[in-house]
Amino acid sequence: MLHVQHLHKAFGQQTVLHDVSFTIPKGEIACFIGKNGAGKSTLFHIIATLLHADSGTLTWDGRCYEQEAKTIRQQIGYVPQQLAIWEDFSVAQNMRFFEQLSPIRRSDEQLRAILKSVALEEWDRKAKHLSGGMKRKLNIALSLIHQPALLLLDEPTVGIDLRSKIEIQQALLALRDQFGMTMLYISHDMEEVTALADTIFNVGDDLFYTQLLQTKGIDTISLR
Numbered sequence: 001m002l003h004v005q006h007l008h009k010a011f012g013q014q015t016v017l018h019d020v021s022f023t024i025p026k027g028e029i030a031c032f033i034g035k036n037g038a039g040k041s042t043l044f045h046i047i048a049t050l051l052h053a054d055s056g057t058l059t060w061d062g063r064c065y066e067q068e069a070k071t072i073r074q075q076i077g078y079v080p081q082q083l084a085i086w087e088d089f090s091v092a093q094n095m096r097f098f099e100q101l102s103p104i105r106r107s108d109e110q111l112r113a114i115l116k117s118v119a120l121e122e123w124d125r126k127a128k129h130l131s132g133g134m135k136r137k138l139n140i141a142l143s144l145i146h147q148p149a150l151l152l153l154d155e156p157t158v159g160i161d162l163r164s165k166i167e168i169q170q171a172l173l174a175l176r177d178q179f180g181m182t183m184l185y186i187s188h189d190m191e192e193v194t195a196l197a198d199t200i201f202n203v204g205d206d207l208f209y210t211q212l213l214q215t216k217g218i219d220t221i222s223l224r
């Protein structure tokens, strides 16, 4: 379970997160929606241990971030909004490079299986020659190498074709169902959100999204 309590974060005079509290049970997908600048990525950076909160407490699987950040970090996979792949490397070289950075050793066969799990069959092709959808799949596959228990995805399908988008959704649902992976997912795409989410958090309590989803009979939880 991920437990966030009374989180506060400001950049200078600008308060971005104010008294944010929520819980996500293990094995669930939580989607985070909200206006540009509402603080979604900032929240993810804190949960991913890349940024410190000003105050508040976070625990993952009973471990407290303050005391056990290193152990928690090893259980986290993070898919950033920007592609984090080496364009001049092949798919295989990208996978092997990130495998070397991972605490867990993976054979080529295992790396290929990870690629297959996100519907990417390429291996020798250079990343710069992949389609946009394939690059996004590679970006996700890289975050899966160390078999994270908690996966954070910041707009992982932005700007790609519908088929790749749906393949990625299916891959994520399978990871949740097969391995009980817990996922936090930022998206502005309401169709994607409704297809994936067990729970939807509305960062900044944007009324536009609340009302839009209400018309489809879907509830959101407000995070101010």
Ligand SMILES: Nc1ncnc2c1ncn2[C@@H]1O[C@H](COP(=O)(O)OP(=O)(O)OP(=O)(O)O)[C@@H](O)[C@H]1O
Residues within 6 Å of the ligand: 011, 016, 034, 035, 036, 037, 038, 039, 040, 041, 042, 043
């Ligand atoms: N390192 C930083 N220093 C100063 N201000 C920052 C920093 N990081 C984020 N901010 C500010 O915090 C606010 C929230 O940014 P954040 O990226 O978390 O929003 P977001 O909800 O993810 O937006 P988007 O949907 O556009 O990605 C913005 O006003 C942003 O300019």
